[in-house]
Amino acid sequence: LHDITEDIRALAHRARHVAVLSGAGISAESGVPTFREVQAGLWERFSAEDLATAEAFACNPDLVWTWYRWRQALIQQVQPNPGHLSLAAWQRALNRRGGSVTIVTQNVDDLHERAGAEVLAHLHGSISAYRCVDCGEPHELPRPDYDGFQSPPEPDPTPPCEHCENGLLRPGVVWFGEMLPVEAFEAAAEAIRRADLVLVVGTSGIVQPAASLPLLALERGTPLVEVNPEETELSELMDYCVRGTSGQILPALTSGLS
Ligand code: APR
Ligand code: ZN
Secondary structure: OOOOOHHHHHHHHHOOEEEEEEOOHHHHOOOOOOOOOOOOHHHHHOOHHHHOEHHHHHHOHHHHHHHHHHHHHHHHHOOOOHHHHHHHHHHHHHHHOOOEEEEEEOOOOOHHHHOOOOEEEEOOEEEEEEEEOOOOOEEOOOOOOOOOOOOOOOOOOOOEOOOOOOOEEEEEEOOEOOOOOHHHHHHHHHHHHHOOEEEEEOOOOOOOOHHHHHHHHHHHOOOEEEEOOOOOOOHHHOOEEEOOOHHHHHHHHHOOOO
């Protein structure tokens, strides 16, 4: 809290159009494990990379399906944390003054929205948006009702598509090796080009092409600030790195702005 330099606070206070690129770290303090953290129980044998691919789904749809339903159940049971909440408040405050805080996230959860923020782009999709693997028809499903996360859920059969009666349903997330939604990526790139301050929060900067977005700010000389307890692949591009958790740093950075 106290190691935010006046420089960084001054940057935040001067900015009119802020772009934020968030990753799994911003939801960590809500209790959503990041992708590179070891999962408890059932999932500890699997890496995210093993579960988050089209190949994995083709080989073992029920395993992949159950993993995503389990994650969705977890997400719906947790709450936004002060990191999400302070970004939402900053967004409202700058909107009132004709400015903007544009949020671009790699997260498939809805914690920014539940904190009251508007998200411009979910670069990696949304865990609660389902579609058919064959015909692409979107599907709405009831919320999963797993209770507690200590015991593994029963394997859940992957539901078939009622539209084409041919394909299986898949979560609306972007798997490793898949294309990002082009419009979401373009909108994100534009927001970063327009910004006069870019915050990179809770992302390891490993997964492309999302990790290339901060380069657009670098090209323009736009101040870049990283909020992350650890050094990342992107740290050396930054003008400032604030080493702390987003739940602590973002409220401190934005206090007095709303
Ligand atoms: N506050 C801020 N950052 C945190 C916190 C916290 N409380 N806890 C952890 N972090 C940081 C970690 O130091 C790490 O740099 O969050 C980052 C999480 O990294 P990843 O798990 O790699 O998450 P992310 O960068 O979002 O991953 C990108 O990879 O698995 C795919 O599609 C998935 O969207 C995901 C993408
Ligand atoms: Zn179908």
